[in-house]
Amino acid sequence: MTLGLAILIVAFISLLLLEVPVAFVVGIATALAALALGNHGVAEAISSDMANAVDEFALLAIPFFILAGDLMGAGGLARRLINFASVIVGRLPGGLSMVNTLSCMLFGSISGSAAAAVSSIGNTLIPEMNKKGYDKDFNVAVTTSGSITGLLIPPSNVMIVFAVVAANISVSDLFLAGVFPGLLLGLALMGVCVIVSLKRGYGAAPDATFPKLWPSLVSALPSLMLVVIVIGGIFKGWFTATEASAIAVVWAFLLAVVFYREIPLKELGALIARSARTTGVVMLLIATSSAMSQLLTAERVPQMVSATMLALSENPILILLIINVVLLLVGTFMDITPAILIFTPIFLPVAIGLGMDPIHFGILMIANLSIGLCTPPVGTCLFVGCSVGKTRIAGVSREMIPFYIAMIVVLMVITFWPSLSLWLPNSIK
Template sequence: MEMTAILLLVCFFTLLLINVPISISIALSTLLALVLHMDFTPAATTIAQQMIGGIDSFALLAIPFFILSGLIMGQGGIARRLIESAMAMVGFLPGGLALVNVMSCMMFGAISGSAVAATSAIGSFMVPEMKKHGYSENFAAAVTASAATTGMLIPPSNILIIYAIASGGVSIAALFVAGYLPGILLGLTLMLVCAIYSLKNNYPVAARLPLALVLEKVIAAIPSLLLIIIVIGGIIGGVFTATEAGAVAVLYALVLAVFVYKELSLDELPKLLLKACETTAIVMLIIAASSAMSWVLSYSHIPQMVSQFFLTLSDNPLLILLLINLILILVGAFIDMTPAVLIFTPIFLPVAAQFGMSPVQFGVMIVLNLSIGLVSPPVGSVLFVSCAVAKTSLHKIIRPMLPLYCVMFMVLMLVTYLPAISEFLPRLLGLID
């Protein structure tokens, strides 16, 4: 069994190092590991069956719907209205434009469900605006990248749906609601760091707007934010499932972008549909390959071995949970969030459960943890998108990223050791016992 794990890891990271796409790396390393237990033909057949079974889930239908709704919102003038509303509310505070950047990324990331989309849509406007007003482009890129990760926690979030499946059926509604407080807490702490950093570097402050203009900008953004209320309210109220909520989100986004804001023409829809199909195909292939790898790990009793190792290592839950977080942070620096959730949830969730952590709390913890990986070299996709938007290089934005990394880790520790942060709202609404 140890040989299976070693071969799996060596093959996987070797393929990654030679730039083989992650889904292919997962599938090939999984196949090679299974060949240790059986002949090639039955191994290949088993892998194919597990890949098909991994995506044969009604809940996964929500993902293409939320991807499409996010693309529609991104092209429909939503980002500009969110930025203007955030500017009206906090632009006059110390580091105003940095705070606007964080708030805008939080709102757009929540609506689109994609950290990369938030980085691209908000960053393409906010980074040049911050540079124009005297902010460092490296600081602007760091703020955009770190703030965009909040959308992974604030629903609707595709990665929480994937975790719900990987965990064996945790309530999607409970996970969605559980992500609110950690996501908002992360955003507020990032804003605090931005304010302190801006004061230290004497970055300019915008003028305070008249109250009437503030209200006008906020009201203009309300239709966009209503998407979150409709989706989450409908799921919690039992009006529709998470999958049906995705379809409702597409319809609402389409009406808003085409007929209300009138910034998206029907002629542009085929291009958006094609983009949504491409993104969905990539995500589903990763899910399928990761599901096969999870099955091979289970078949080889790797989760039980890991669980036993941790339980014999120490009986101190503080130490074990810290160790799990450190391992996941290292994993997140090399592996994309979706396969990491699918592969490591079956391994670490039983260990966390042994120390009293609920599946809902663990779900929020692992998503927040792996969100740090999105902005960590060498693989962090959000970090590279932010560098491209700001026209800067990776090594230049690491220094302004350091205080942001620190507060992200601090919030991660709070979520890990204080269950109420993620469980208060679900318990209040009766979604968990």
Template sequence: MEIISIIVLFVSFFGLLAYGVPVAYSIGVSTMLTLLLNITFLPAITTASQRMTTGIDNFALLAIPFFVLAGELMNRGGIAQRLIDFAKSLIGSLPGGLAFVNVISAMLFGAISGSAIAAASAIGSTLTDKMEKEGYPREFSAAVNISSSTTGLLIPPSNVLIVFALASGGTASVAALFVAGYLPGILVGLAIMIMVYIYAKRKKLPRAPRVGFKKLFTDFKNAVLSLTLLVIVVGGIVAGIFTATEAAAIAVVYAALLGFLNKELKFSDLRPVLLKSAKTTAIVMFLIATSMAMSWLFSFEGIPQLMTDTILDNVSNPIVIFLIINIVLLIVGTFMDMTPAVLIFTPIFLPVAMALGMHPVQFGMVIVLNLCIGICTPPVGTLLFVGSGVAEVPVTKVIKPLLSLLAAMTAVLFLITYLPEISLWLPRVFGLID
């Protein structure tokens, strides 16, 4: 019955996805079908409902709606333009300077807002036209914006890292994951910048005029209050002053005050901001609820232990096993959103990784970066479609310049897979892991 249940679960799930059914409904229906093989109809409905409810009954998950709201307030509050101005003053005079500005701005805004979609929308809508005027192809600008926006999912605060902490069953703390994300996130940004530099030299893209110290200081002063949010949120969590959820609430208050202080946010903006945040939160929470029900079903059917035993019994080389896990996650990322992918595949692959000596925090970086690459690729590719839409460029034209940037991100993925200290050094420095 165990094998039959696994077959029904995965065939129905992937079949529904292939048919175009939304991910959350695909998860819920496939979970129900598998439960019906073991118990009758009414108990199956009761069990699924209970698991969905208890799955989201978690204090740490309250951080998600707060960070979503904080990101929306920042987007409305003019923070993106201030970060762009600072980045342009800092590195705009390099070859392909505006492309570098795009990367740095996306890293900073993505880290502050915790949302790749928000970063791609805010930075892309501001910079794409300016880059085109200076000779940058729009498809190249879109590709840079799409790939660099993923860095905010690694650099804290990041909602997906909170979700992974939940999926890991407490083996990885939010604080340790937040601190661990800095080096991988920065490495991804640097890898993209290297590819941008090579492209800029080959195409002889223009440089922005070098700015004086006075202009640099002015732009830094305008951006410093936005950057301070990172220090408050992450510093407070690491220091043990407040939890991730409390930090998220503080981020909302800070973002609102900053928006009003900058005179970019008005009281009339609050209603659409709250409405959009509520819709986003509802979507994310429903995904988490159905994913948690499926995750419980995995444990009920013994799928994680079965996968661990099967892999370890048939492949003895850890390098090969980690390569297989990465390939599977890269494929998964091309057709599944990040949140359900983390909740579904963490219970399957984390026990395998831990059995081979990989720390849960390191595995968190591995799975998140895999899925970051996935959201930049078709057929689902949420970030790909958002970035292309913002730049007003067909997706088919963006793919070619995007390939080299994805190759750079994949190179970083293998570095963090096989070099544990990239992910673990900072958490050890702060005493967050042994």
């Protein structure tokens, strides 16, 4: 290991432990490592790498999808989706927990944000579940675990990030590849809800609190059409993922401002400003993480890791298991966006060396790192869920154990059943 890499690792871990924002952790660690490697034009080099990183046409989809998600979140979407989900699964054992998970799937797939799903769905359903006698920590665990399904069910901003850093990978193909894995994850989590509810005696949701199927479907259908428009348009080849993001904004605006009339025009400016701030945070993460990736590539870290792992064993199953374990550990202390940007160039060559399709690896990586959003010490969705549910991480973490098991099982299915991810994108080629 060179001095520069040692400084990079020490600085990175030290700054994380000091709770410095991740974007600054990555940028500062990269700058210190570059200086140690003798790059005296470090400011110019890093700023150039950062500027080049965000100068990608595909990244235009991120601010559009963020804005569409914010419009939907403020436009009364969560309430309508909950009403619809309650009719579909509310009569099953643990009805409210099932409604919670399905609502998170629907909302997450439209907003593309796991944290937004926890906040929007949790603020409505966690208090309701508390009133009906469900365990407080269990309610937060249900919401937290269900929220990550939206990162696999398109549209998903992290898929766009992976496509950009991996290069020569279609965002549209990634979107299509995530549909079945996302649905499988959602079904697995609902299965856990049923098992726990049967064991604890949580009954079906009270019929009197839920509307009938037809009115709830009519109310939720315009919102659900956003997913149909995005996926259907990409599937049919009518537009690219970036173009779909712009269409999503138009559709979300029409619903929230014109059709539902939940957002007054005078509040639109503040909502757009909030979306812009979120976009700024994401883009800064992309920029600094890409600069670190460039440094690692210049130091031939991907080649060294690839050669080392392929030399460990000729068994692809063992190597994929090792990659999954490393990514699971990474996800526990790093947010999903910088993790994808930093570790994709390291592990993608290994996956390709095993004969793995890059799109399949992208879904595997996103599914893996999504689990980290639900785990301490840095799990964003876990912290948001505990804040919404007014409970402690220790208690929620215990309730999360069966959900963790379900997530790992689905991750193994995604890893060793490539057709689950590749059938849909391959079927349109």
